[in-house]
Amino acid sequence: EAQVTQNPRYLITVTGKKLTVTCSQNMNHEYMSWYRQDPGLGLRQIYYSMNVEVTDKGDVPEGYKVSRKEKRNFPLILESPSPNQTSLYFCASSSGRAEQYFGPGTRLTVT
């Protein structure tokens, strides 16, 4: 089954404790993205990747890092999480033409 998976689905952590949210796709897609979704602000792109070792900033990259060492994986790293990064996070992948496949989401709470 074609899918995008994210782990963990839910995470509660404390300020400053480094964390990684994993994202994996099994569709051999070139493009992958991370979004965050907050009430009243819609979906905002954090980072995107056009292929292995090629990444670029989206609209809200501050406080986040990404890496793309393998085509199927695109982890999101929060090196020092803060409460304003409490959000619902989505990973997505596509082969182009803006038709993206989204993961189930990761709900992160930073206290």
Added chain:
Amino acid sequence: LAKTTQPISMDSYEGQEVNITCSHNNIATNDYITWYQQFPSQGPRFIIQGYKTKVTNEVASLFIPADRKSSTLSLPRVSLSDTAVYYCLVGGLKTGANNLFFGTGTRLTVIP
């Protein structure tokens, strides 16, 4: 970056046709128009995509006028399960993940 403008919310009764219009005045020549549907706490799901005129699939129709500065998503005979947020995006042929703008979308509520 081509951004879009949509109504914040719409209400419709079950069984009616719903049309959601999106404005994208700065659309570029190689941009496609794509619509997504999102249910609460789920990732957006692709509905339909088009470049010009009319596109129809089993779920919806997409109408794009000649100037392409707007588009209309048409949902025939909506049901309660169509209650969701609908997003209009514009992007190029090879946009893939390139800095797509989702915005806040249109919250459609279907009333029994």
